[in-house]
Amino acid sequence: MSGSGGKGSAPATVGPAVNPRLDRRGLLATGLSFLSWGLLPLYLKLLASVPVFQVMGHRVIWACVFVFAWLGLRGQLGAAGRVFRQPQALSKLLLTAGLISVNWAVYVWAVADGHVVDASLGYFINPLVSVMLGVFLLSEKLNRWQWVAVSVAAVGVIWLTVQLGHPPWAALALAISFGLYGFVRKTVAGVDSVAALAIETVLILPFALAWIGFEAWRGQGAFGHQGPAMDALLVLSGLVTAVPLVLFAYGVRRIPLSTVGLMQYAAPTLQLITAVLLFGEPFTHVQLIGFACIWAALVIYAIDGFVRGRAPKPAASVQAAEAA
Incomplete structure (x- = not known):
């Protein structure tokens, strides 16, 4: 999610076999990632005096620093370096870097301009956008x-x-930028999620540095001019961006995807509550009806998935599985 800012679409690489239903650390890590994305508007609101694209630039710069520091501490810098020798993966990560940039920028603007309710709607819609991408781009079939x-x-x-x-x-x-981001990310084979995030931030880094430098040259740069507290908040915005993604990458490998699918609604729910109760954004009957349709759609889709998941497999499929 962006913002969630880039929240959770990063596909997990296959790891060692783990009993997903008993892995409490995976559940905790995933829960903390969605909690972080859900409360992100509270943090971004503290940066409201900083122009949107400067906030965006600092998020990219400091996220890049923190992600590479994390890889360095774990001795995994080579995993990121190897991506530069994989032209196909690198070209896809260039595309995902552009998509997540759009997502982060729109989300920062939404918080700064008082549109957190709209942002939460986007992340409620996102799963259904992903479904439609499967229909149009992968020719997947939907049931009734x-x-x-x-x-x-x-x-x-x-x-x-x-x-x-x-x-x-x-x-x-x-919804569309994050849906496309997740769709393309899933096609990047053989690259660890955190290493992929590192490459994405590196690819955006020159643009972020150029913009921050340009704003400083114009005398409009916020960093160093709004006090040490604001400087600290801008630096930590990279940590706030990177940590939930690292937690998600860790957790999603260790718990069932069905559980992840249910947990993901915690983030937009918290965003909606924050917008209405803490930021005082209006939530009219018009919006309520629109949201109610989205919520009803998600309930229908979730129930259908639950029922199909519990349906007995055809005998031929069971025999094939046993033969394997």
Whole structure:
């Protein structure tokens, strides 16, 4: 998620066999990552006096520093270096770096401009966007109830568009950029998630440094001009960006994906609560109806997945599995 800022779409590399249902550390790490993304607006609100693209630049710069420091402490710098000898993986990570940059920038803007409710909507929509990407880009087939879920979600978006007079651009930008990010990331084979994040930040780093340098040259740079507390917050924004992604990469390898799928809604739920109760953003009946459609779609999709997951396998499939 961005912001979540880049939250959770990073695919996990296959690790040693672990009993996922008993791994409490994996559950804790994943839970902490979603908790961090859910409370991220509180942190970004402290940076509201800093222009959006400067916040974005500092997030990239300091996240890059912290991620490479982490890899160095674990003796895994070579994993990141090897990616530069894999042109196909590198080209895909260049694309994901661009997508996550868009996602982070829109999310920072949404918090600064009082649109955290819209941001939370984006991350509620995101799973269904991923479903549609599978349909259009992978020719995946949906069953009747999955189509019902997607249709109900579409009704919610159309309702908001008609009532507000425009599409919920921030929500759609976050959902689509993060959905595409996760889709492309899943095709990057043989690269550890944390190493991939390191490469993404390196690829964005020149642009971040150039922008921060340009703003400083113009005399508009926030760093060093808004006090040591603000400087510390800008530096720590990299840690706030990197740590949840590292926790997620660790945890998602150790617990069932179905559990991850249910836990992911904690982040936008916390964002919505924060926006309405702490930031005082309006949550009108119009928005409630739109959100209710999205929530209903997610419930339908989750129940369908649960039922299909518990359905007995065809005899032929069972025999094939036993023969293997």
